[in-house]
Structures are given as C-alpha cells and as structure tokens.
Amino acid sequence: MGSAADEATHAQLVQVAHRWLTTRGACDFAFAEFGNNTTAEKPDVLGFLDIDHTVLIEVKISRSDFLADARKPWRQRPEEGMGDWRYYLTPPGLLRAEELPRNWGLLEAGPRGVRLVKPLAIHEQKGKDFPALGRYLEQNDMAYMHPARERWARCTAEQHPKHRAGELALLYGVARRLHLKDCFGILKTPEKTRVEWQVAPNPTSP
Template identity: 45%
Template sequence: MARKPTSLIPRTHRELCEIAERWLLGTQRCRVAIAEPNVIVTDEHPDAIGFSGEKSVLVEAKTSLNDFRADLKKPFRICPQKGMGQARYYICEPGIITEDDLPERWGLLNVLPGGRVRIVRYSGHFLEVNYFAERSLLTACLYIQKPLKINTVQGRKIQLSPTFGTESKETEGI
C-alpha cells in the first residue's frame, strides 16, 4: 500500500520539532523542553527532548520514510542503552510511519490539522538510558544560552532569553 501524508502542505522538520516541544510541555507535563538543541557534546542530537522530575522523553521528527529508515541505522538506535529518553517517540504526519515500522518500545505521534498531536502508540519504558548524554546536553544548552522552554509551578510557560532573565517572556497556559 502506498504511503502518503494526509495534508496538502507537508510540515517542515522544524515545525514538527516545535509541535513536539509543545506536546512535551503540555501533554507529557515536562518541566523543561528543548526543540533542536543543536549542541555537539553528544553523539545523539534529539529533535526534541523533555524532562520532568521522574522522566525524560525523546521525540524524533520524521518528514519521510527514507529519513525514518536512515534513523534506524544510528548506533544509539541499534543499541538502545546508548540513547536518550526513558520514553521515545517518532512524530510525523499520518501515513509516513506505521505502527508496524516501529522498533520495539518506541511510540508514534501523528500531527493532525491545526498542529494537534494524536498518540498512535505509547512508548514503552527504556530502563537503560544514556543519562550522561542527557546531562551533557542540558549543561551545554545552559552554557551556550540556548533558549529553553520551562513550565513553572504556577502553570505559566517561560522561555528564557539569551541573557537569562533580563528579557524572559512569560505567557499563560500552553
């Protein structure tokens, strides 16, 4: 059966990463989320990753089946204990990846019209996680002043500016 995305204008990789970041902050209730951190301190470069007190959630954005297949060949996909995220998801438009394509324990998110996210399959729990890489990524983001999105205890979302605090933006809800 031929696969094709359901929307007329496919979303870009960047748009999928931003949607994943919002999903991490909202549905997954992560306290900190980062879209495309682009730091070179780790071998794995997540498209989006979120952290809460008890978990880390990785999301990989895929715009094509070929991109997905290439991702499966990466060392931290072949040896899951080398990867980040206690929960791991692929996010794409419907029709690009099916449940049958997924590696063991990986979840699948579909982006619907309006940017809503539907969970097609929940992620299983990854017991062995590269916590060193996760800490290195967070530390590098803070060091280079990469804008982080943080949920406060009061439920507001704060995006830290490059000067950390002098121009931080605060918005209600998600």
C-alpha cells in the first residue's frame, strides 16, 4: 500500500490515461478503475474501440508496483487478461522499454503531456489485406473517420489473446448500475392495483 501522495499521483495518472484513450486513442468510451465480482482483474483504464476491440492502460508509479503486476495470474497467462492492445503508463524514466512484457507499449506522462516511448510490436505476419480493425476501412468513409481511429484501422500490431468474457462482464456491470439507477428513464414501476376476481357463469346451468 502506497502513501496518500502516491495514491493521489496514481489517481491523477489514471485520469491522464483515460483522457488519452478517449482522445488520441480514439476509443468511444473507457472505464477507469472499474471492476466487478465476476472478474479478478480490475483494469486501471480499459477503452473500447468497438464491441470486439479494446485498449488497456495500466498505470504504474513505482518499480515495485510494476514488478508486483508481473506476478499476477492474468500477466503470467496473458489470455486471462483484458485488452487486445496493452500499454503501461508511468512517470518519466521509471521503466526501460526492454523491461516490458512481450508486445506491450510504454507511455510516459510528464508536464508536456503523454509521450509514446515504446510503440507496440509489429505482427510477424506481413502483407495482410486487412489488419486488426480493417473492417473500418470497408464500412466507414475514411474522410469522416477520427485520424487516430484510422491509425488503429491500419494497425498491424499483434493482438493479445484475451479474457473476452471479463470485458463483457464489465459492460454488463455498468449497464446493470445504470438500470438500477434508472439513468435512461426506462424503468416502469407498475402501479399497485387490486384485481377483482369474478366467477364466470356456468354455461351448462339452466
């Protein structure tokens, strides 16, 4: 457990990561430090490009935090973690690119904003007709596409195997909370009515 100052710094960097994903990262929306009882992993920030493709950012403010993260089950077995594409975001100079797990990117947050230190590894397969999000090129007019979304559409970075059910569980958890709070105004509370039961006449009686 870090000090109060460390926790405040972590919270601030989580907000920086959230803002980066929903602007430069072109995600439609992102969850910050949201989890539920059905998944062990609680991502710092998970952004959704669409229902199938997600970007994860894990915020680390100390080397001990980074080393502890590597021992978690969903880091030991990447297919149990969330995010098709994954980044660490840290203060400047905390990590070296060669220390990162395979196919993770590195972002640094400083006074001048977020800097990409290590881009994602390029997939070994060359010459694919449509990369990871290539269907955007077919289904959308590129002239109206967010420039960052176009970069994702042309991205050839290797996608991680992931815990898709865990991501859907997060979406379900958010939808359930919105439903319980009636954020959309669609809950209908039926009025209590008294039903008067009447016995129908017997058609065979004289």
